[in-house]
Amino acid sequence: MTQFPAESTTPDPPASGRTRRRSRLGALAAGAALALTAALGASVPSAGPATAAPPVPSTDTVSANGHGDVILNLFQWNWKSVAAECTSTIGPEGFGYVQVSPPEEHIRGTAWWTSYQPVSYKIASKLGTREEFKDMAATCKSAGVGVIADTVINHMAGADTGSGTGTGGTNYAVDSFPGVPYGYGDFNDCRSDITNYQDRYQVQNCRLSSLQDLRTGSDYVRTKIADYMNDLLDLGVSGFRIDAAKHIPASDLAAIKSKLTNPDVYWVQEVIGAAGEPIQPSEYLGTGDSFEFDYARELKSRFDGQIKDLRTIGDGKLPSAQAAVFVDNHDTERNGETMNYKWGAKYILANTFMLSWPYGSPSVFSGYKWTDKDAGAPGATATSVPDASCSNEAWTCTQRSREISGMVGFHNAVAGTPVTNWWDDGNNRIAYGRGDKGFVTLNNTGEATTRTYQTSLPAGQYCDVIASSVTECTKKYTVSDAGTFQATVPAYGALALQAATSTSDGTQTPEAGQASFTANVTTVWGQNVYVVGNLPELGSWKPASGVKMSAASYPDWTAKVGLPAGTSFEYKYVKIDENGTVTWESGGNRTATVGADGSVALHDTWRS
Numbered sequence: 001m002t003q004f005p006a007e008s009t010t011p012d013p014p015a016s017g018r019t020r021r022r023s024r025l026g027a028l029a030a031g032a033a034l035a036l037t038a039a040l041g042a043s044v045p046s047a048g049p050a051t052a053a054p055p056v057p058s059t060d061t062v063s064a065n066g067h068g069d070v071i072l073n074l075f076q077w078n079w080k081s082v083a084a085e086c087t088s089t090i091g092p093e094g095f096g097y098v099q100v101s102p103p104e105e106h107i108r109g110t111a112w113w114t115s116y117q118p119v120s121y122k123i124a125s126k127l128g129t130r131e132e133f134k135d136m137a138a139t140c141k142s143a144g145v146g147v148i149a150d151t152v153i154n155h156m157a158g159a160d161t162g163s164g165t166g167t168g169g170t171n172y173a174v175d176s177f178p179g180v181p182y183g184y185g186d187f188n189d190c191r192s193d194i195t196n197y198q199d200r201y202q203v204q205n206c207r208l209s210s211l212q213d214l215r216t217g218s219d220y221v222r223t224k225i226a227d228y229m230n231d232l233l234d235l236g237v238s239g240f241r242i243d244a245a246k247h248i249p250a251s252d253l254a255a256i257k258s259k260l261t262n263p264d265v266y267w268v269q270e271v272i273g274a275a276g277e278p279i280q281p282s283e284y285l286g287t288g289d290s291f292e293f294d295y296a297r298e299l300k301s302r303f304d305g306q307i308k309d310l311r312t313i314g315d316g317k318l319p320s321a322q323a324a325v326f327v328d329n330h331d332t333e334r335n336g337e338t339m340n341y342k343w344g345a346k347y348i349l350a351n352t353f354m355l356s357w358p359y360g361s362p363s364v365f366s367g368y369k370w371t372d373k374d375a376g377a378p379g380a381t382a383t384s385v386p387d388a389s390c391s392n393e394a395w396t397c398t399q400r401s402r403e404i405s406g407m408v409g410f411h412n413a414v415a416g417t418p419v420t421n422w423w424d425d426g427n428n429r430i431a432y433g434r435g436d437k438g439f440v441t442l443n444n445t446g447e448a449t450t451r452t453y454q455t456s457l458p459a460g461q462y463c464d465v466i467a468s469s470v471t472e473c474t475k476k477y478t479v480s481d482a483g484t485f486q487a488t489v490p491a492y493g494a495l496a497l498q499a500a501t502s503t504s505d506g507t508q509t510p511e512a513g514q515a516s517f518t519a520n521v522t523t524v525w526g527q528n529v530y531v532v533g534n535l536p537e538l539g540s541w542k543p544a545s546g547v548k549m550s551a552a553s554y555p556d557w558t559a560k561v562g563l564p565a566g567t568s569f570e571y572k573y574v575k576i577d578e579n580g581t582v583t584w585e586s587g588g589n590r591t592a593t594v595g596a597d598g599s600v601a602l603h604d605t606w607r608s
């Protein structure tokens, strides 16, 4: 079967295209993306904010694309499972985007890298149908999550694969992809494999591990690629990961992007930087963001050594506003270039750092456990991948971990604040604040650490969002008038203080100058009702960030909240189960306008 070459024998130069695909001989795969899934499912109310819910990123960085929120990279999740996860977890936790694995028709086979060998641009991968993909995009959008599609546009299937039938039933052969159609002249003249990464021509015109290299300099090929990407935009995607971007001249990518119906769409490129090579990630910043591989490599070396110098991790790298950062991705978790889930507590610590440090736009990776590096997702066949399940230990479900969930919320809560009060012990313990909004400590040692920390936080009580959600707040710390607090941080553990959220208490008498909501909603035991809307005070369409209502007058649920006077806004009611499942009421968005005195009283009935 396929074997993955041992790292020491991998012929590729560090970095580069080591990636992409392949198989029997070993190659590796490549890809990149992550993704997806979805489930659309049954319990997912189709409704959601009808027109609303654009993901509104609130990040430390504002990229040239105009976005920058936290991305969850769901590697090899099928569309149905992604959709269900958007509703239950990804949206409520505060992720801005979910990156999904390539949706185009590809070669058949159980290995994951078959996703990176396109056969046609039909939305017919092993991860689901066109209809399922469209449902996923709509469901995720309703949950406030934009879908980023992993887009494989440098090449088609490997020449060594020969001919066959793709996952969508389309036949193909070497130099022949009638489903697009592409023929002999639509591939670059070099028909041999890339062997020298010091040679720009080779890297961009020859075959990456046998993958047939598209003639992206031709207008016909550019148009076919743009047609595919425009189709994905029509299906509701919010952005693109450009696979193997380093193997496509930057000017070709610019020409393709200019043909999109939304040329300003979020766009992040896989340009695997390596010192000394002629093609560098900085060349590509004219078309979008680029993944900063050196960031992930540095996280590995620091957490394997000392973390005291993490404060300089942004030095000498891509500009923060255009850097996409990650702890690992589907390639690097397999090739040893970065950390991966097998690092356990240190892996979570690295993610905690990434989500709390203001450099780049973070991507959290979530895939499945593996020993064979070629192995496809749990239960994968040559043409399908079963639904992902976080109750199945075969999936890593990084996004479900208590720490990651808390840190995504922390990231959003401290957006725009500077690093303050840096402290380190000269070795493997560090701490830092995020202005007057948060404070983090990381203990990369095998011994618990007890000490007093100096912060810039206002005196008061704070929640440790590593230990519990900010709304549950089961582990509180008190910051003194002097801005200090004492804590014991466990071995290979962390602590992240965030101000408790102030959910309104509907049992109080509504005051003048507040918006009061009363909704007649029948619920089952364990469900709560939230009012969610397009204003930040109403959670910006993220259900769990909305205003939790009181059941004191059940079946009338009540809440009050301060909203800007004179503001017109949109809102809906949602039910959230104990397990996090979100149910939107049906119909279009409700609208209202806050009075000049800041008050408005709304009396509604749940639309089932």
Ligand SMILES: [Ca+2]
Pocket (backbone or CB within 6 Å): 154, 203, 204, 205, 206, 213, 214, 247, 248, 249
């Ligand atoms: Ca190329």
